[in-house]
Amino acid sequence: MKLSFIIIDDRKLDCFIAEKFIQKTGLSLGNKVFYDACSGLDYIQNTNESDVATVILLDIMMPVMTGFEFIEEFEKLSEEVKKNYRIIPITTSLNKNDISKISNYQSVTAVLRKPYTYQELITAIETMPEDLR
């Protein structure tokens, strides 16, 4: 299973950690980093590499466009685009309502809580539905 990754987080340190973890998995075909959700969404709407299975690591609490808003917008995209992506939201929130609310979106396969370990990331990727490939 080879995957492409998109990291969306407004904190450079958190992006850096995510990148290192992703490299360590050996599963990555490459990754893109966006420091805000709008640019991430733009990229997804305009990219042509639509046949590569892609995992989006998405921070929830970001200014201007939050992770929630990103997922709302993402869900509006065509099935053709959506089928190649799986979203793993990453949150610092300790609020159970927040977490169950995100888990309910169709494109969300697992939720990680910051700080997450390498093993937790691996588990989240491995338990993703088969049809992503």
Next chain:
Amino acid sequence: MSEKIKILYLDDELNNLIGFKASLRLDYTIFTAQNATEALAYLDKNPDIRVVFCDQRMPEKTGVEFFEEIRSLHPHPIRILLTAYTDIESVIESINRGHVFRYVKKPWVDTDIISAIEEANKFYLTNSMLSVKNEELRKAYTELDKFAYSVSHDIRGPLVGISGGIDLALQTSDIDEIKEILILMDKSVNKLDAFILNMHDYYSLERGELKITAIDFNEVVKEIENIFAIYAKTAKIDFKVEVKQNESFWNDLVSINLIIHNLLTNAFKYQKKDIDDKKVALSIEVFRGSTTIVVSDNGTGIDKKYISEVYNLFFRANVQESGSGLGLFNVKSAILKLNGTIDVNSTLNEGTTFTVVIPHK
């Protein structure tokens, strides 16, 4: 009390009105009306009327009906009914339903009226104090909610990042990579520290007292230039400062410093990355007892749709990671405390100008 309590009296009998006014006008400001329309006009024009007296038996409508009508439009004045014994049933009912604070029997003696006014006034003051306190409490709770929510992002966020960084650094033996992690961790630590300093400002503004001293803006600016000069140099930003002060100005130095410091921090922070002639200007003018502070930049500007929200607690209109969402909120709080005003003029990608006017204390 410096100002007389305002009282409205509605009665269809002119003689009653004249008698009432004659005996009470020295101690109170009295408005009299012969019909409901006239009475309502007085209430509309004088929202600070504290007590309304009304006769029960009037040709158009009863006193109780009048009170029911004004209760929703003018909830604050205390309602007192004047009535003879025969109407006692309807009076008891209306008191029980909360339309009337108390009643005074007709014919009245002045002492009854005066004691009714004094009681009503006490009740009025307690009520209005209560509503002020309630409003303050409501505001405090809203801010507490926002605070609790933001703690997870603004305080816990950098911390979990740092903890993740430590974890990663422990697993790697490449010294360059460890250094890279350390630099990023250092930024997170600074951000957390800045947030806590902002919180401290927030707290001292909310709870602190003003300390009024004579302010020499040339001195104020000297310190500010020291702080920002290094930053302006490294970021290659042209920083211009201008002070015009030919008269003394008394105010709270801490608040003024906070206002200037926060506005400048924003002006320096939200610069466009790709231009050469980055500019920040600060001008302070003291004229006829009020001070005008203008901070302008040719930076990123603020999107129109966010401009009304920039002073809100924990609001951030920019995707850059360095904002706490407290800076402009603190500026606004400080300005309100000094009875000043703030205006913002901003165009996306062209720059922002904040204009603050602070009156003499």
